[in-house]
Amino acid sequence: MPNHRTSGTPWLIRGATLADGTRTDLVLADGRIAEIGSGLSRLGATTVDSDGLIALPGLVDLHTHLREPGFEQSETILTGSQAAAVGGFTSVFAMANTSPVQDTAGVVEQVLALGEQAGYVTVQPIGAVTVGLAGERLAELGAMATSRARVRVFSDDGFCVSDPLLMRRALEYVKAFDGVIAQHAQEPRLTEKAQMNEGALSSELGLAGWPAVAEESIIARDVLLAEHVGSRLHVCHVSTAGSVDVIRWAKARGINVTAEATPHHLLLTEDLLRGYDARFKVNPPLRRTEDVEALRSGLADGTIDIVATDHAPHPVEAKDCEWDAAANGMVGLESALSVVHAAVVESGLLGWSDVARVLSAAPARIGRAPGQGQGIIVGAPAELTLYDPAASRVFGRADLAGKGANSPYLNMTLPGRVIATFHRGYATVLDGALRSAGEIRSERENNHG
Amino acid sequence: MKHLLSTKGLGRAEAIGLLDIAEDMADVANREVKKLPTLRGKTVVNLFFEDSTRTRISFEAAAKRLSADVINFSAKGSSVSKGESLKDTAQTLAAMGADGVVIRHPASGAPEVLAASGWIDAGIINAGDGTHEHPTQALLDAFTIRRRLHGSASRGKGLDGVRVTIVGDVLHSRVARSNLWLLTTLGAEVTFVAPPTLLPMDMSAWPAAVGFDLDAAIAAKPDVIMMLRIQAERMNAAFFPNSREYSRRWGLDDERFARLAPASIVMHPGPMNRGLEISSAAADSAASTVLEQVANGVSVRMAALYLLMSGDREDS
Numbered sequence: 022m023p024n025h026r027t028s029g030t031p032w033l034i035r036g037a038t039l040a041d042g043t044r045t046d047l048v049l050a051d052g053r054i055a056e057i058g059s060g061l062s063r064l065g066a067t068t069v070d071s072d073g074l075i076a077l078p079g080l081v082d083l084h085t086h087l088r089e090p091g092f093e094q095s096e097t098i099l100t101g102s103q104a105a106a107v108g109g110f111t112s113v114f115a116m117a118n119t120s121p122v123q124d125t126a127g128v129v130e131q132v133l134a135l136g137e138q139a140g141y142v143t144v145q146p147i148g149a150v151t152v153g154l155a156g157e158r159l160a161e162l163g164a165m166a167t168s169r170a171r172v173r174v175f176s177d178d179g180f181c182v183s184d185p186l187l188m189r190r191a192l193e194y195v196k197a198f199d200g201v202i203a204q205h206a207q208e209p210r211l212t213e214k215a216q217m218n219e220g221a222l223s224s225e226l227g228l229a230g231w232p233a234v235a236e237e238s239i240i241a242r243d244v245l246l247a248e249h250v251g252s253r254l255h256v257c258h259v260s261t262a263g264s265v266d267v268i269r270w271a272k273a274r275g276i277n278v279t280a281e282a283t284p285h286h287l288l289l290t291e292d293l294l295r296g297y298d299a300r301f302k303v304n305p306p307l308r309r310t311e312d313v314e315a316l317r318s319g320l321a322d323g324t325i326d327i328v329a330t331d332h333a334p335h336p337v338e339a340k341d342c343e344w345d346a347a348a349n350g351m352v353g354l355e356s357a358l359s360v361v362h363a364a365v366v367e368s369g370l371l372g373w374s375d376v377a378r379v380l381s382a383a384p385a386r387i388g389r390a391p392g393q394g395q396g397i398i399v400g401a402p403a404e405l406t407l408y409d410p411a412a413s414r415v416f417g418r419a420d421l422a423g424k425g426a427n428s429p430y431l432n433m434t435l436p437g438r439v440i441a442t443f444h445r446g447y448a449t450v451l452d453g454a455l456r457s458a459g460e461i462r463s464e465r466e467n468n469h470g
Numbered sequence: 471m472k473h474l475l476s477t478k479g480l481g482r483a484e485a486i487g488l489l490d491i492a493e494d495m496a497d498v499a500n501r502e503v504k505k506l507p508t509l510r511g512k513t514v515v516n517l518f519f520e521d522s523t524r525t526r527i528s529f530e531a532a533a534k535r536l537s538a539d540v541i542n543f544s545a546k547g548s549s550v551s552k553g554e555s556l557k558d559t560a561q562t563l564a565a566m567g568a569d570g571v572v573i574r575h576p577a578s579g580a581p582e583v584l585a586a587s588g589w590i591d592a593g594i595i596n597a598g599d600g601t602h603e604h605p606t607q608a609l610l611d612a613f614t615i616r617r618r619l620h621g622s623a624s625r626g627k628g629l630d631g632v633r634v635t636i637v638g639d640v641l642h643s644r645v646a647r648s649n650l651w652l653l654t655t656l657g658a659e660v661t662f663v664a665p666p667t668l669l670p671m672d673m674s675a676w677p678a679a680v681g682f683d684l685d686a687a688i689a690a691k692p693d694v695i696m697m698l699r700i701q702a703e704r705m706n707a708a709f710f711p712n713s714r715e716y717s718r719r720w721g722l723d724d725e726r727f728a729r730l731a732p733a734s735i736v737m738h739p740g741p742m743n744r745g746l747e748i749s750s751a752a753a754d755s756a757a758s759t760v761l762e763q764v765a766n767g768v769s770v771r772m773a774a775l776y777l778l779m780s781g782d783r784e785d786s
Contacts (some may be wrong), residue, residue: 183786216578224670225478227578227647228604296586297579343556345600346578 079111079404084329091120104423109406262315284360299347334425532771578602593778608648630657638698
């Protein structure tokens with residue numbers, strides 16, 4: 022292997038397995054997938070021996086919390102981008118609950134610029150639906166849509182747009198620029214002080230319940246609103262079996278709704294809460310085994326369109342405390358692919374082509390992300406990840422690349438490992454290791470030069 | 471016993487053993503000098519993040535009768551109200567050399583978090599956590615029932631076949647949860663009676679009968695009827711229309727009290743809302759154990775402190 026690798030040079034990926042099972046070589050050049058076929062060679066290319074590795078299109082996360090601006094002690098756009106790259110992602114949608122809130126063109130453009138500067142992934146800002154996430158009046162959705170950040174996904178995530186009239190107006194308004202409202206479905210009155218899934222376990226543990234109906238009733242209302250006004254609705258982090266049923270009904274009716282499930286809701290159950298370890302505190306909460314199974318089959322039959330991480334980093338002190346005082350949220354970018362592998366691939370529900378769909382093509386389509394999710398085809402942007410499905414590891418702190426250590430998977434054995442990630446034709450992760458911010462900077466300069 | 475966090479994990483032999491030690495401790499209260507040297511030189515911290523004068527002074531009396539030094543740490547007016555975390559508070563107490571920590575906390579599970587944290591290497595006693603458990607209350611209730619039934623012959627006995635009806639705000643009651651596990655472990659049959667709004671959402675895993683009708687429960691002639699306190703804040707949260715209606719349907723009024731079997735025991739963990747969940751006639755009757763419960767609380771807490779703190783903790 023030549024060691025005089027320079028920025029902007031082509032890559033020859035040798036012997037990778039595509040999602041459909043075919044074995045092939047790939048040439049990446051000038052930021053694109055230049056060639057696909059067997060026995061390829063390319064002068065001056067750096068070769069990556071990919072025997073046994075699966076080549077997946079670069080993963081796209083429609084639901085990430087990068088915390089900057091405002092909460093840089095939890096994560097920055099740079100560290101969150103690094104966590105994403107390590108997880109095989111090439112694009113993340115940054116949620117709007119920053120400080121200041123991403124509710125103006127100025128803030129979303131700033132987030133976009135910081136993402137470009139970091140250079141690990143495409144950071145696509147999400148715009149707030151309402152000013153300050155306060156649920157009172159619409160933010161300047163049009164200004165954000167026509168800004169340099171070209172926002173298409175709007176969400177008050179963390180809060181539900183619970184006012185039915187405001188939700189109706191938002192759904193209608195974003196039709197003007199092909200936008201989508203991504204709803205955090207949580208009826209606020211039914212979930213006051215809620216701490217965990219409401220059921221037998223919350224009854225025993227004495228933790229205030231977060232009933233499934235508080236999610237399902239909002240989804241039911243919203244799909245009917247979307248039908249009424251002919252708009253596009255996306256449902257964030259679906260967590261209950263009843264929600265899957267409602268969405269399945271809505272889709273059968275022809276309503277334009279898409280839905281996501283998080284990796285943790287596909288793998289973990291509320292039983293982990295015995296012991297009150299706040300690493301397992303998340304909103305919506307971990308649910309019952311029946312809910313996990315319903316989400317898995319919903320993902321397999323297409324009712325649930327995508328997997329999105331809801332990556333939510335927090336500083337240590339936000340979790341190192343009694344349950345009620347702890348913050349909601351888990352980091353998830355670094356572990357997402359392995360968790361999906363464990364939850365639905367090992368069980369045979371999804372093949373790798375399905376994984377490429379739910380973690381790349383579909384989220385890119387829902388978010389209207391140009392240059393993402395186009396798959397591994399000649400001429401597509403060189404956004405891809407190489408994954409070793411045969412690997413197995415005890416997931417540990419060293420596997421986390423962001424600032425947050427609040428992973429529910431620490432000390433769990435997870436299958437698979439991301440070996441390399443390519444973004445805009447350059448490597449952000451190589452030989453299983455993150456490339457430094459300096460290396461990425463020079464790659465970017467070369468690409469632009 | 472390293473910690474006393476809940477009654478759920480308490481075995482029958484362990485529970486009876488603790489109650490028997492409490493009998494020995496009760497004997498001390500009848501002596502001229504009400505004090506044992508057992509915990510001399512040990513420090514007990516009463517760490518109260520929630521006001522509860524009754525429980526705190528009960529633990530304080532128990533620790534002092536065992537000759538321990540007692541430090542009362544109240545969240546009110548301390549650094550805790552200025553935002554100090556449970557972790558920093560615990561580490562501070564550890565640095566001061568606390569051997570036992572009695573914790574009362576508004577968050578369910580806080581004692582368990584403290585015990586598992588490694589922040590402090592002291593025996594932890596849960597003195598009530600959120601709406602989860604209050605194990606020493608259940609132990610003193612069991613002790614009180616056993617004494618009423620068996621008197622001086624109580625030692626070694628369980629509560630087999632005793633029918634206990636617990637009435638009131640089960641949803642928010644740590645007393646109800648701790649009693650459920652302990653009383654059933656000791657062989658009693660537990661029935662809960664409450665408005666449907668004040669029952670936990672799913673009690674299918676609870677080894678107890680559940681009903682909404684207090685008159686039916688009284689007609690079944692329970693051996694013990696335990697009335698739970700109705701908190702003022704429930705009145706304004708749509709759990710029931712108003713206190714009059716609550717009292718009419720779920721209060722132990724004079725008329726219902728008269729229908730109890732003559733040998734029935736009337737219990738209340740205190741403080742009581744006279745005229746709401748219990749009438750004065752019931753509370754002050756010979757059937758009432760309200761004051762015995764207070765006295766027995768000290769004996770049971772002495773037993774718990776003794777089991778956690780005497781001898782070499784590493785061996786336990």
